[in-house]
Amino acid sequence: MTARTYTVVGVALLGLTAVSYGVSYLPLGVFGLPVGLGIATVKVLLVALFFMHLVHAEPAERFAALVMVVMVAVLIGLAAADVLTRQPAVDPDIERAAEVIGD
Amino acid sequence: MTMEATRSHDEHFESLERQVAATRLGMWIFLVSEVLLFAALFTLYATYRADWPRAFEEAVGHNPILIGTVNTAVLIVASFTVAMGLHHLQHGRSRTAVAFTVATVGLALLFLGIKGYEYSIHVTEGILPGGKGRFFETHAVSDGFAAFFTLYYVTTGLHGIHVTVGAAVLAALAIGIHRGRIHAERSHPLELGALYWHLVDCIWIFLWPLYYLLGTHR
Numbered sequence: 532m533t534a535r536t537y538t539v540v541g542v543a544l545l546g547l548t549a550v551s552y553g554v555s556y557l558p559l560g561v562f563g564l565p566v567g568l569g570i571a572t573v574k575v576l577l578v579a580l581f582f583m584h585l586v587h588a589e590p591a592e593r594f595a596a597l598v599m600v601v602m603v604a605v606l607i608g609l610a611a612a613d614v615l616t617r618q619p620a621v622d623p624d625i626e627r628a629a630e631v632i633g634d
Numbered sequence: 635m636t637m638e639a640t641r642s643h644d645e646h647f648e649s650l651e652r653q654v655a656a657t658r659l660g661m662w663i664f665l666v667s668e669v670l671l672f673a674a675l676f677t678l679y680a681t682y683r684a685d686w687p688r689a690f691e692e693a694v695g696h697n698p699i700l701i702g703t704v705n706t707a708v709l710i711v712a713s714f715t716v717a718m719g720l721h722h723l724q725h726g727r728s729r730t731a732v733a734f735t736v737a738t739v740g741l742a743l744l745f746l747g748i749k750g751y752e753y754s755i756h757v758t759e760g761i762l763p764g765g766k767g768r769f770f771e772t773h774a775v776s777d778g779f780a781a782f783f784t785l786y787y788v789t790t791g792l793h794g795i796h797v798t799v800g801a802a803v804l805a806a807l808a809i810g811i812h813r814g815r816i817h818a819e820r821s822h823p824l825e826l827g828a829l830y831w832h833l834v835d836c837i838w839i840f841l842w843p844l845y846y847l848l849g850t851h852r
Contacts, residue, residue, distance in 0.1 A: 534721055541714035548706055552699075555847035567843035575836045582717045583832045589655060592662045599666040603673045610677045614684040 532581065540581045547574050654822045661826045665833045668796075672837050675789045679844055682785065686778025693775075693782035694849025701752045702846035705745055706838060712741035713835040716804065716828045726818040728811050735808040735824070738831065742801035749794055756783070763787040786845055793837055800831045 551570045559566055580586045585593055647653040683690045719734030760768025765780030807827045810816040816823050 532721070534718060537714060537717045537721065541710065541717075544710045544713075545707060548703070548710065551843060551847065552703055555699075555843070556851055564848055567848050568840070571840050571843050574839045578713060578832050578836055578839070582713050583829055589659075591659050595659065595662040595666055599669050602666075603669060603676075606670075606673050607677050607680050611680040611684055614681045 532584065532587075536581060540577050544574055544577055547577075657822060657826065658829075661829050665829060668833060669837075672789070672792070675785065675792070676840070676844070678785055679789075682778065682781050686776060686781065689776040689778025690782050691849045693779045693786075694845060694847070695851060696779075697786070697846050697849070698752060698755065699846050699851070701748060701755075702842055705748050706842045708741050708745045708748070709835045709838050712738045712745070713832050715741065716831050720821065720824050720828050723811060723816070723824055724818055724821050728814070728817055731824070732808050732811050735804055735811065739801050739805045739808065742797055742804070745797055746794060746801075749790065753787075789841060790845070793834070793841060796834050796837070800827075800834050803827050804831060 547570055551567060554566060554570070555563070557563075579596065585596060643650040643653045647656065715734045716738040719731045719738065722728075722734060723731035756762075757767075760770070760772070761783050763784045765777070765784065770780060804827055807816060807824050810823060
């Protein structure tokens, strides 16, 4: 990996930071979060592939990185899915009982 | 006679190259565990934000975006400098490597200084962890606002500890290069230290949009 590669990646990272900052002022609504995190993902990929040398690392190191991504995705994905799909708890038996009693 | 010819590897490795590769893999596995540590805090962020979307937007908007952005740039440049330091070390230019590594330590300290200044702004404002502080007594904000700032203190605090440890490690490595213990034929200590440092940068790259950008802009 040449000094030039590191410089290009470094400039790209700073450029993406500026883009992320600017885009955050746009009225993207619900797309703001995925766009912001999407840009962050690209930046982390650049750091991992080039600064951390994953492009020419041995398969074992790449596998460790892949496992990390999968595990984090499972953790955050399922936890968010849990919270986002919650509804107020209504037990149909208790509801029916309340109707019969006349509450 | 090069340094390489006099170095021997540990018995249970078939060669020095395999031993160095093993230490590098060991560092990667350690980095994975560090990511999962922060992932727990990011999970909390996701679940709290799902519960209090508006309060989080408002709280993010309350964070000083310029300070956070400057710190993001500082860490990116610091990743660049340590990568360049390793590059020069591996090409036999130890003096240049020391300069780049020391520059990285300097940027790390700059980051911590800016972070400390930012914390002082929050504390003066009366925003403390756990929803404590004058701000919460004088402003009618939801529990989500307090939850955001508690999580902010814990996550950036833990990250700050990692920056401090990284800076100390890199400083020790700079001394090691300067004294000739680390050089082109034995560069893996700096390589491992640099890997840890890049991780600290990666964590902040995700932290920055979540805590500074993705909210209401004043």
